[in-house]
Amino acid sequence: MSAILQNINDIKEDILKHSPNPDKVKLVGVTKYVDTEIMLEAFNSGITIMGENRVQVLREKYEILKEHNIEWHLIGQLQKNKIKYIIDYISMIHSVDSLSLAEEIDKKAEKAGRTVDILLEVNISNEESKSGYSVSELLGDCNSLKTLKNINIRGLMTMAPLTDNEMVIRNVFRGLAELRNSLNNDYFDGSLQELSMGMSNDYKIALEEGATLIRLGTKIFK
Numbered sequence: 001m002s003a004i005l006q007n008i009n010d011i012k013e014d015i016l017k018h019s020p021n022p023d024k025v026k027l028v029g030v031t032k033y034v035d036t037e038i039m040l041e042a043f044n045s046g047i048t049i050m051g052e053n054r055v056q057v058l059r060e061k062y063e064i065l066k067e068h069n070i071e072w073h074l075i076g077q078l079q080k081n082k083i084k085y086i087i088d089y090i091s092m093i094h095s096v097d098s099l100s101l102a103e104e105i106d107k108k109a110e111k112a113g114r115t116v117d118i119l120l121e122v123n124i125s126n127e128e129s130k131s132g133y134s135v136s137e138l139l140g141d142c143n144s145l146k147t148l149k150n151i152n153i154r155g156l157m158t159m160a161p162l163t164d165n166e167m168v169i170r171n172v173f174r175g176l177a178e179l180r181n182s183l184n185n186d187y188f189d190g191s192l193q194e195l196s197m198g199m200s201n202d203y204k205i206a207l208e209e210g211a212t213l214i215r216l217g218t219k220i221f222k
């Protein structure tokens with residue numbers, strides 16, 4: 001068995017072991033470390049969702065792999081002037097962290113004649129270095145976000161701080177799940193179903209706290 005396939009099988013076992021709802025969990029293969037040849041090997045091993053953090057790279061890889069049935073996710077920061085490069089084929093944007101970005105994606109999606117799934121990225125731990133909405137900013141924007149017709153707000157995304165302290169990481173993921181629940185009650189009528197949280201070093205904790213999208217690079221491709 002190839003190393004990639006072995007890694008994927010290990011991750012599937014971890015999903016069954018750690019998630020309260022394993023059927024709801026999707027694995028996003030984060031491909032920023034590898035070329036399209038390796039990506040194709042991963043695709044043939046069952047990775048159908050691929051996440052890239054840079055628009056330019058995503059676009060280049062899409063051009064090479066577009067005849068394959070890959071679901072492309074953007075997981076890194078998005079500048080407004082780059083939306084046009086991915087709007088026709090992007091399946092989900094995990095990193096929407098302002099109303100103005102959401103409005104611009106909405107506008108470009110309308111022009112492209114489609115709707116785009118997005119996640120709202122939240123800086124739960126309030127680290128200064130991190131991207132993402134603060135909770136208070138997000139609460140202030142919810143009523144406006146709801147009015148945008150060409151984006152589907154599917155849930156929330158976060159990144160845990162880099163630490164070995166498991167309780168700190170767990171509290172961030174639990175905080176995101178609780179925020180999702182309260183936003184569903186107060187604004188979104190239950191439509192926020194996704195929680196994108198968990199990377200190679202913390203995905204088991206994220207699964208235990210209800211992650212539905214885990215974003216793994218190193219764990220698959222190391």
Ligand SMILES: *Cc1c(COP(=O)(O)O)cnc(C)c1O
Nearest residue numbers: 030053075199200215216217218
């Ligand atoms: C790189 C990256 C990942 C994957 O990181 P690994 O530790 O290699 O699994 C996940 N999410 C984001 C936003 C990333 O930039």
